[in-house]
Amino acid sequence: KESISVARQSKASGKRLNKLFDRSIRIGTRIRNSTGIGRGGISLGSMAVKLAEENVDDIKSKHVLLIGTGEAATMVAKSLKKRGYAFNVTSRTLERSTGFSQTLGGKPIKFEDVLSGFNNYEVIFVATTAPYFLVSFDRMKNGMKNKKSGTMILDLSNPRTVDEKVATIPGIKLMNIDQIAEMIDKNMKNRRGKISAVENIISEEVPIIEATMKRLDAEPLVKDVFTNADSLRIKELQKALQMLGESDKKRIKIIEDLTKAVVESIVSIPMNNLRKASEQGNPELLEIASKLFNYRKNE
Template identity: 30%
Template structure:
């Protein structure tokens, strides 16, 4: 499942926390059909790469049933899933790592996210010869694509697209007050993009105050404790949220109280977290404008349409690398992605 096949309200239900990934790998390895597994769970995709002991057709329902049980979701998710087998599965992984399959073409974070997912599986002894070679090859090809094509020109992260949206709304960010909730990698990229676009007043708030201080110092901003952000948001124009919370940290009731203090001044909320940080019904309030990660898809699609030639260049490179790197090492008939 990814941003093209499912809306964020479904993706967040299937998303796995790091602890959840560990539990899932353990459960999947207990299935008779599965010999190896790597589970990638990001804001825009949940993908399982599996080496199987049987045919993909025989294993598919068993694997999907396991995932549904782990995340306690029903059959309504099935129409939003995709399955790729053999060569197509490996090619898809190569394109994911290279940033070709991302919402933001050439996205930089996905390389590290897939690498972390693979490392996690490796530490859990969930991989073997086939997936090890496939993933190691994907990282080599991903680097080659980024170094030898123009794929990384323009916005290359969800965070930078969020900042582009803020610019479209306000024009000049130098006069805007911006608050960022969260201090992880997505927040780091977002704050760096804000500063590079001229934002001069950026406050960072995070449950771990030390991490908020570290990020704020890196960009010349200010850090505040997480229990202070509601009392400070009244003075801000834009709030960008990207925490790792499993449930919304901002409710409609929160915004009703904040709105009363703003005397009609609009507040723009940009939620780039999955699961979402901000309850969807917040958008029902006057003067409160909420954009979630799916709302950024339009901006990303515009940029993608303008760079079709670069996409084809990258695919040609990937196709040339695919079997030359894996021929004689991987039996494509044994490698499956569910």
């Protein structure tokens, strides 16, 4: 959508491409609205953030931490950024966290500060490849002693880097990658079940697009005929007004409106029929009309 907008502004796209994109965007909107195929996350990042939204009230007012800068962390960061959520990000080195944040958002913080400060966050996304429990039972138990609010932890690591015993600590809700993957699979199956409805809509829309594209074949000729007819109208109108010696502006407008109406009524019917013929795939009629109106296509 953004690409075609830029192309239009720079005049890099023509009438056909603009029409095709406009129609395609409308079809996509119709499909999403009528089938709901876009509902439910199917990426690890979007699903993790959605689960956090469902379990934590008003995330925008909460402290969010992302541990990791790999592929899974990237998906989470993109989803958080898209939703406008502020978050801290940490990795083994501050340099890596800083580079990550410059591209994907988030505030980089030292890894050491995180290990002793889990109690500062209400939502923690863990997406690392550490071969041990990064979020251990003892660390979280100590951190939750004086914490008034709860904490949701989403472990996206494989293998897991959050000790499952953490879930037994009061105030903590833990979800791991297997649980999240199961929900993603459920959403994917739900989307697959809607493919038939999507295909039906596409089957309805394709002939309309084809007719629209064929109709455009006639537009240069139609435009040329209307332009030439109007030029001739103006020329003959000026002659007539000079011969009549008419100077009254009100009368001139009446005469001009009359000539416009006459020309339009004469030209519109054959031009609309020409458009219909073009839609129905009748290039022969278009060729005959081009000769009849002495139209030469600009190469």
